[in-house]
Every structure is written in C-alpha cells, then in structure tokens.
Amino acid sequence: MPQPLSLYNTLTRQKAPFEPLNAPFVGVYLCGPTVYSEAHVGNARGPVVFDVLTRYLRYLDYKVRYVRNITDVGHLVDDADEGEDKIGRIARARQVEPMEVAEGYTNLYQDHMVALGCLPPDITPRASGHIIEQIEMVKQIIGNGFAYESNGSVYFDVPAYNAAGNEYGKLSNRVVEELLAGSRDNLTGQDEKRSPLDFALWKRADEHHLMHWPSPWSEGFPGWHLECSAMSRKYLGAEFDIHGGGLDLMFPHHECEIAQSQACEHPTNEARVWMHNNMITVNGQKMSKSAGNFITISQLFSGENEVLAQAYSPMTTRFFLLQAHYRSPVDITDEGLQAAGKGYRKIMNGLRLLEKLQLPEGTEAAADTSAADAELRKLADDCFTGLNDDLNTARTLASLFNLLRKLNGYAAKPDTLAQVSPEALAEATATYRTLVQDVLGLRDEPRARAEDLLSLTLHFYQEAKTAKDYGKVDEIRAALKQQGIVVKDSKTGVDWAYSEE
Numbered sequence: 071m072p073q074p075l076s077l078y079n080t081l082t083r084q085k086a087p088f089e090p091l092n093a094p095f096v097g098v099y100l101c102g103p104t105v106y107s108e109a110h111v112g113n114a115r116g117p118v119v120f121d122v123l124t125r126y127l128r129y130l131d132y133k134v135r136y137v138r139n140i141t142d143v144g145h146l147v148d149d150a151d152e153g154e155d156k157i158g159r160i161a162r163a164r165q166v167e168p169m170e171v172a173e174g175y176t177n178l179y180q181d182h183m184v185a186l187g188c189l190p191p192d193i194t195p196r197a198s199g200h201i202i203e204q205i206e207m208v209k210q211i212i213g214n215g216f217a218y219e220s221n222g223s224v225y226f227d228v229p230a231y232n233a234a235g236n237e238y239g240k241l242s243n244r245v246v247e248e249l250l251a252g253s254r255d256n257l258t259g260q261d262e263k264r265s266p267l268d269f270a271l272w273k274r275a276d277e278h279h280l281m282h283w284p285s286p287w288s289e290g291f292p293g294w295h296l297e298c299s300a301m302s303r304k305y306l307g308a309e310f311d312i313h314g315g316g317l318d319l320m321f322p323h324h325e326c327e328i329a330q331s332q333a334c335e336h337p338t339n340e341a342r343v344w345m346h347n348n349m350i351t352v353n354g355q356k357m358s359k360s361a362g363n364f365i366t367i368s369q370l371f372s373g374e375n376e377v378l379a380q381a382y383s384p385m386t387t388r389f390f391l392l393q394a395h396y397r398s399p400v401d402i403t404d405e406g407l408q409a410a411g412k413g414y415r416k417i418m419n420g421l422r423l424l425e426k427l428q429l430p431e432g433t434e435a436a437a438d439t440s441a442a443d444a445e446l447r448k449l450a451d452d453c454f455t456g457l458n459d460d461l462n463t464a465r466t467l468a469s470l471f472n473l474l475r476k477l478n479g480y481a482a483k484p485d486t487l488a489q490v491s492p493e494a495l496a497e498a499t500a501t502y503r504t505l506v507q508d509v510l511g512l513r514d515e516p517r518a519r520a521e522d523l524l525s526l527t528l529h530f531y532q533e534a535k536t537a538k539d540y541g542k543v544d545e546i547r548a549a550l551k552q553q554g555i556v557v558k559d560s561k562t563g564v565d566w567a568y569s570e571e
C-alpha cells in the first residue's frame with residue numbers, strides 16, 4: 071500500500087502525515103485574488119495546486135470544504151496601511167463604481183479558473199460581504215487587549231500580543247527585534263501607530279475613499295489581512311486544516327492572519343497546516359510590468375504578448391504548472407510550454423489507448439500471471455508515491471509516463487496481455503484514468519476544429535462524386551446526417567448546412 075499523504079507545513083518547517091482535525095471533514099482556505107486588474111500567469115499557480123490538493127483529498131474520501139475568497143475591498147496600493155484602495159483607484163480613473171471593477175475582474179478570473187480545469191470552490195466569499203464579521207472580530211481583539219483605536223482607525227498591537235506570550239513572526243521565521251530594527255526609519259508619518267510593526271484592522275476613510283462602512287470607530291473600511299481571518303473563521307471554524315497561498319503572502323499577510331485569529335478567542339494558528347506555493351518567473355526573471363515580461367492569463371491563452379512565440383491552451387498551462395513541485399519555482403519559457411503541450415497530448419493519447427487494451431480473441435491467458443501482475447501493480451502504486459509526498463505532481467506525472475510506457479507496450483503487442491490478469495490490468499487502467507482526469511484534472515481539449523474536419527470530409531465526398539462512387543457518396547451523406555449536417559450539392563461545388571429537421 072502507498073504511504074499516507076504527507077504535507078509540508080510552513081509553520082513547523084516539516085513534512086508530516088496529514089491528519090484532519092475532524093475526519094472525515096477537511097477545511098481548506100486559499101487566499102484568492104484582489105480583483106482590481108486582470109490576473110497574471112503567476113496567479114494561476116496557487117488555484118491549480120490547491121485544486122489538485124482538494125481533488126486528491128476527495129479521492130481519499132475526505133469531505134472537503136474548499137473556500138477561496140475574493141478581495142474586493144481593503145487591499146491598498148503597495149500592500150501597505152496607507153494609500154488608496156487598489157480597486158478604488160481604478161474605479162476613480164474609469165469613473166465607475168468600485169463594485170463594477172470588482173465584478174468584471176471577478177467574472178474574468180472565474181472564467182479563467184474554469185478554463186484551467188479548477189473546480190469551483192465550495193464557497194467564494196467576498197470581503198465586502200463580510201464587513202459585519204470583520205467589525206465583530208476587531209471588537210473582540212480590542213476587548214482582549216491586542217488592538218487600540220487611534221484617530222478613528224484600529225491597529226493590531228504587536229508588542230502587546232508578543233508580551234502575552236505569542237510569537238508574531240513564527241510563520242515567516244521573522245524575529246520581532248530584527249523587524250523593528252529594519253523599520254525604525256519608517257516611524258515618521260506613522261504617528262497613529264504605537265509601533266511600526268502594528269498593522270491596520272480598521273481604517274478611517276478620508277473624503278476621497280470610495281468604499282466605506284459605519285463602525286464603532288469611524289466611517290471606514292477593514293484592513294486587508296482581516297478579511298481572511300474573519301471569513302475562514304466563519305466558514306471553517308476558529309481552527310481548520312489547511313491554509314494555502316503564494317509564498318509572497320506569507321509575510322505580512324498570513325503572519326497577520328494568524329495573529330488576528332489567535333488574538334481573538336482561541337489558542338489557534340488559524341490553520342493546522344500552512345502551505346505556500348512558490349513563485350513564477352518568466353525567462354529567468356521576476357515578472358513585472360517594468361521588466362516588460364508581464365503576462366496575463368488571457369495573453370497566455372491567446373499568445374498576444376511579445377514575450378510569447380505562440381498561444382498556449384489552458385490544459386497545456388495546467389500541465390506545465392503541474393510538471394513542477396509546488397514548492398519549487400517555475401520558469402515560464404516557450405520551450406518549457408511547448409514541451410508541456412507535447413507531454414499533455416501524450417498523457418491524453420494514453421486515455422484513448424486504455425479503451426483498446428484487449429486480449430485478442432482466441433488468445434489463451436497465461437496460467438501464472440503473478441510476475442507481470444506485480445510489475446503492473448508496482449507501476450500503478452508508484453503514481454501515488456509522488457502525490458503522497460507533499461503533493462509532488464512532478465513525480466506523479468513521471469510515474470504516469472512510466473505506467474503509460476508499459477500500457478503502450480501491451481497495445482503494440484496485444485498478445486502479451488495474456489501474461490497479465492484482467493484484474494491487474496483493470497486496476498492499472500483505473501489508476502491511470504482516475505489520476506489523470508479526477509485528481510490532476512486534465513481534460514480533453516480538442517485541437518482539431520470541427521469546421522476543418524467537415525471541409526476534409528466534403529473533400530472526400532467530392533472525390534467520390536467525381537469517381538461516380540455513389541455508394542460512398544450515400545455513405546458520407548448518411549454519416550453526416552447523423553451528426554446533424556446536410557450536404558448541399560450545387561453547380562459550383564459542395565457545401566454543408568445544419569439540418570433544419
């Protein structure tokens with residue numbers, strides 16, 4: 071039997087067997103996008119990784135509740151506690167409502183996620199829909215002595231939190247004294263805060279701020295970090311199983327999330343297991359608008375970006391992302407994406423091959439199939455080894471290719487299927503099919519266009535007509551009719567139309 075699922079926990083810096091808090095239930099929270107612009111290719115990685123994780127947990131018979139939020143308020147420019155709201159800034163420039171900006175980019179993001187084969191989360195909460203929960207949380211944190219009001223804003227009191235025996239910095243392995251030394255220069259202009267480490271839970275809105283709500287402290291808006299603590303608590307509880315996100319969110323966002331949840335009511339690290347996916351580079355460079363190598367998800371799918379030689383389909387992209395272990399960086403290059411396209415098509419051809427694996431009629435099965443059975447079972451079991459080892463999809467794909475090589479061998483010489491028992495063959499093909507489709511979430515993505523195939527068929531129809539092969543002509547007509555297509559003969563040639571019957 072394969073090993074149980076082990077996951078690397080950023081909090082403990084160790085890999086450990088995964089044990090749900092309340093089996094068979096598993097709660098998973100992933101930080102979603104801030105919907106102020108179109109998502110870039112780096113934003114696709116986390117959702118694909120955590121989609122595979124939740125799919126695999128479900129395959130393991132856990133009842134998963136997967137929450138992926140939408141940040142539509144509170145995220146300020148430069149990820150700081152001062153400045154304009156990212157969405158508000160775009161709304162002002164376009165002279166539209168902030169919620170119009172958020173709605174448009176949310177829809178686009180969700181379309182992209184569906185294209186990438188990510189199953190919709192069970193709950194997609196929006197920060198703006200959970201202002202009451204966030205205000206309640208701030209009240210609790212103030213009540214517990216870990217936050218203070220200052221000029222209508224409320225700040226989390228990091229020194230008070232640590233003085234009470236907590237450890238701000240434990241997730242990202244940062245030491246408060248060092249953080250303080252690094253931020254001493256920034257004290258000016260932060261007079262509302264008692265310590266430069268303190269972060270906003272609630273901000274008073276100035277007259278230019280478009281999105282604001284009433285609160286006990288001021289007409290204002292919640293701090294960016296607060297929404298994830300409040301929404302994960304609401305839907306998954308004060309402590310839940312797995313929190314995911316990109317490595318760039320570990321500090322300060324996730325560090326602050328833990329502090330808020332812990333300061334609230336419960337001895338908790340918010341989540342038992344914190345998982346962070348690594349970043350994406352483009353041709354070896356960090357992706358940025360200033361470096362000119364910024365690629366949005368739409369541009370990747372359309373190829374409309376100077377950095378790209380061609381378009382890459384959503385499934386090629388998914389395969390490309392899964393070819394790396396989620397904790398390793400991924401470098402986007404044309405060569406890498408093209409190779410991923412080939413790999414993806416090879417895996418999908420494998421699925422079609424499975425249908426044809428049959429012992430030829432009249433061939434006798436071998437009396438002893440134990441050796442071949444054991445070999446096939448080992449190849450199938452190996453496919454789980456990578457997944458169980460901290461969701462190493464790179465290894466899983468390599469193992470699937472090994473299994474496919476064996477199955478290809480049987481397909482090339484069907485007589486050799488006599489050496490293996492039907493049961494072992496069925497198990498191996500089921501493993502291949504399940505892992506490819508249900509767990510890795512790869513689906514068929516037709517390359518050929520239906521119209522091109524129709525033109526080709528009409529070409530053969532025309533040839534048959536010219537050769538006066540009326541049997542073939544009728545055959546093609548009938549076959550197309552079954553597909554709802556009628557052939558139109560005219561003096562100028564042949565054409566097709568949808569059947570109107």
Ligand SMILES: [Zn+2]
Nearest residue numbers: 101102298323
């Ligand atoms: Zn978050």
